[in-house]
Amino acid sequence: MIDLAIALRRVIQALEKAGDQYIIVGSMAAGAWGVIRATRDVDIAAMVSLESLAQLVEDLSADDLYAPILDIRRSVENGGSFNVLHPSSGGKVDVFVCKYDNEFENMRLKRRIRLEVLGVPAWVASPEDVVLAKLKWRESSRSETQWRDCIEIASTQVLDLEHMRQWATHLQLDKDLEDLIVAVESNR
Numbered sequence: 001m002i003d004l005a006i007a008l009r010r011v012i013q014a015l016e017k018a019g020d021q022y023i024i025v026g027s028m029a030a031g032a033w034g035v036i037r038a039t040r041d042v043d044i045a046a047m048v049s050l051e052s053l054a055q056l057v058e059d060l061s062a063d064d065l066y067a068p069i070l071d072i073r074r075s076v077e078n079g080g081s082f083n084v085l086h087p088s089s090g091g092k093v094d095v096f097v098c099k100y101d102n103e104f105e106n107m108r109l110k111r112r113i114r115l116e117v118l119g120v121p122a123w124v125a126s127p128e129d130v131v132l133a134k135l136k137w138r139e140s141s142r143s144e145t146q147w148r149d150c151i152e153i154a155s156t157q158v159l160d161l162e163h164m165r166q167w168a169t170h171l172q173l174d175k176d177l178e179d180l181i182v183a184v185e186s187n188r
Helices: 004-018 026-032 050-060 069-078 103-110 127-141 144-156 161-170 174-186
Strands: 021-025 042-047 080-086 091-097 113-117 120-124
Touching: 004 042, 004 050, 004 080, 004 091, 004 120, 021 026, 021 103, 026 042, 026 113, 026 127, 026 144, 042 103, 050 069, 069 080, 069 091, 103 127, 103 161, 127 144, 127 161, 127 174, 144 174, 161 174
Parallel strands: 021 120, 042 091
Antiparallel strands: 021 042, 080 091, 113 120
16 A cells, blocks of 8 residues: 655655745645545645755655656756655655746745645645646646546635636636636535
8 A cells, every 4th residue: 555644754854954945736735625536646846946956865865765866956957847756655756846937836835834744744735726726737638637626625615716816817717717616606
């Protein structure tokens, strides 16, 4: 059986020790806001500085973790992602390195909320920002899974619609957000 908590704890400890900001995103963040579904990994969005790179690599290069050092360096220098695996537990964390000039990522980091995820204290994207990111992801894929996640979060949380409408306009997601609001209100 996969135990995601061990890998999650180790990655969060490494990011926090290096002084890098991060948020849990994706299905694990959706789970923090009421969506129940299985997942095989944890997704994290992080701002990792070049100055903290050596510390991060050192902490993720522990004997019980597998984290390709070249992938970490490449992601920090150029943007992109890398994986951290804890082979004995089967835990996997995908770290998506955000660019410092990305307005949406900066906003999500400012609005992050401290919660426990899998028993690990961690920073999680706000419910509004999880929905916005899932709508953005869904834009090209038209994924029903992403849409269901959005519906479930919007149905169980009191969302700041003013914030969401402002960012939906910025991200060109106005129609999808309004469709979501109508779908949730019609089910109440």
